[in-house]
Amino acid sequence: MAGIRSHYDVLGIDRRADAARIRNAYRERARIVHPDRVATGSASEMAALNEAYRVLGDPGRRAVYDRTLDGGGPSSATGSAAPAGRSATTDDDDLIATIRRTTYNYDAPTLEPARVPWRFLAVLATIGIGSVLLGAALIDGPTEREPDGVIRSGSCVEILPNTDVREVRCEGAGDLVVDRLIPLESRCPGGTSPHRDRLGLGIACVLPPTPAAPATSSAG
Structure with missing residues (x-):
């Protein structure tokens, strides 16, 4: 049985x-x-x-x-x-x-x-x-999910010296965000850069960092 x-x-x-x-x-x-x-x-x-x-x-x-x-x-x-x-x-x-x-x-x-x-x-x-x-x-307003080391769509990551990526806490402007996690033999879509998940579970397709909003002048 x-x-x-x-x-x-x-x-x-x-x-x-x-x-x-x-x-x-x-x-x-x-x-x-x-x-x-x-x-x-x-x-x-x-x-x-x-x-x-x-x-x-x-x-x-x-x-x-x-x-x-x-x-x-x-x-x-x-x-x-x-x-x-x-x-x-x-x-x-x-x-x-x-x-x-x-x-x-x-x-x-x-x-x-x-x-x-x-x-x-x-x-x-x-x-x-x-x-x-x-x-x-x-909960007063949206809060970011605490990183658990498992990369998924929407995870914020940092690029390691060997070009692998690991999950980090999202901070806002300038974050590197994962568009999707794909199998190792697949290719990332245009507009994203491929980086191997440091655990070897796949390829993270990373979006370009979002630029910080320009500071506004207070002069009248």
């Missing part, structure tokens, strides 16, 4: 891992499975790794995901059929069982469609709306 993998399994960490451990685990695994770096790399494994980091690297998504893992019953983990006389499960349990069988068991056979868990979806929608409203109340 094919094993069931969670996002924690994909990254090779336990559920007590902090944000730094998650980030480091992602980098270590990416060096091993990225299809552009090693002959044994797998596009599907890299996709699973990216999804695991997308969920566990965000505190809000991770909290919802952990609730999903905690809510699964024994029958969902083993995949055995429940007896005919079992008690009715809640909508939450149905969704959790479906997620664990279809999302994390990549070799699982096609399953019959599950009931639509309207109540669980309503709870998730409420949590999402509350998070957005809370964020809007706490």
Whole structure:
């Protein structure tokens, strides 16, 4: 029987891992499975790794995901059929069982469609709306994302002596901003300059720096 993998399994960490451990685990695994770096790399494994980091690297998504893992019953983990006389499960349990069988068991056979868990979806929608409203109340204007070392579109970078780039905090005018990250054998579009990501995960297509606005004269 094919094993069931969670996002924690994909990254090779336990559920007590902090944000730094998650980030480091992602980098270590990416060096091993990225299809552009090693002959044994797998596009599907890299996709699973990216999804695991997308969920566990965000505190809000991770909290919802952990609730999903905690809510699964024994029958969902083993995949055995429940007896005919079992008690009715809640909508939450149905969704959790479906997620664990279809999302994390990549070799699982096609399953019959599950009931639509309207109540669980309503709870998730409420949590999402509350998070957005809370964020809007706490944040006064836009703030820049703190660099985590993983270059992506919109990342600010600096060019190293060997022409590789690494992510840095965005400061404003004069920043070097990544337009996109492409595979190592691809070519950057016109108007950008190619620089290898220092982790070797691809080529960063860097836009020209934005010039600072000219100072205005106060003389009347």
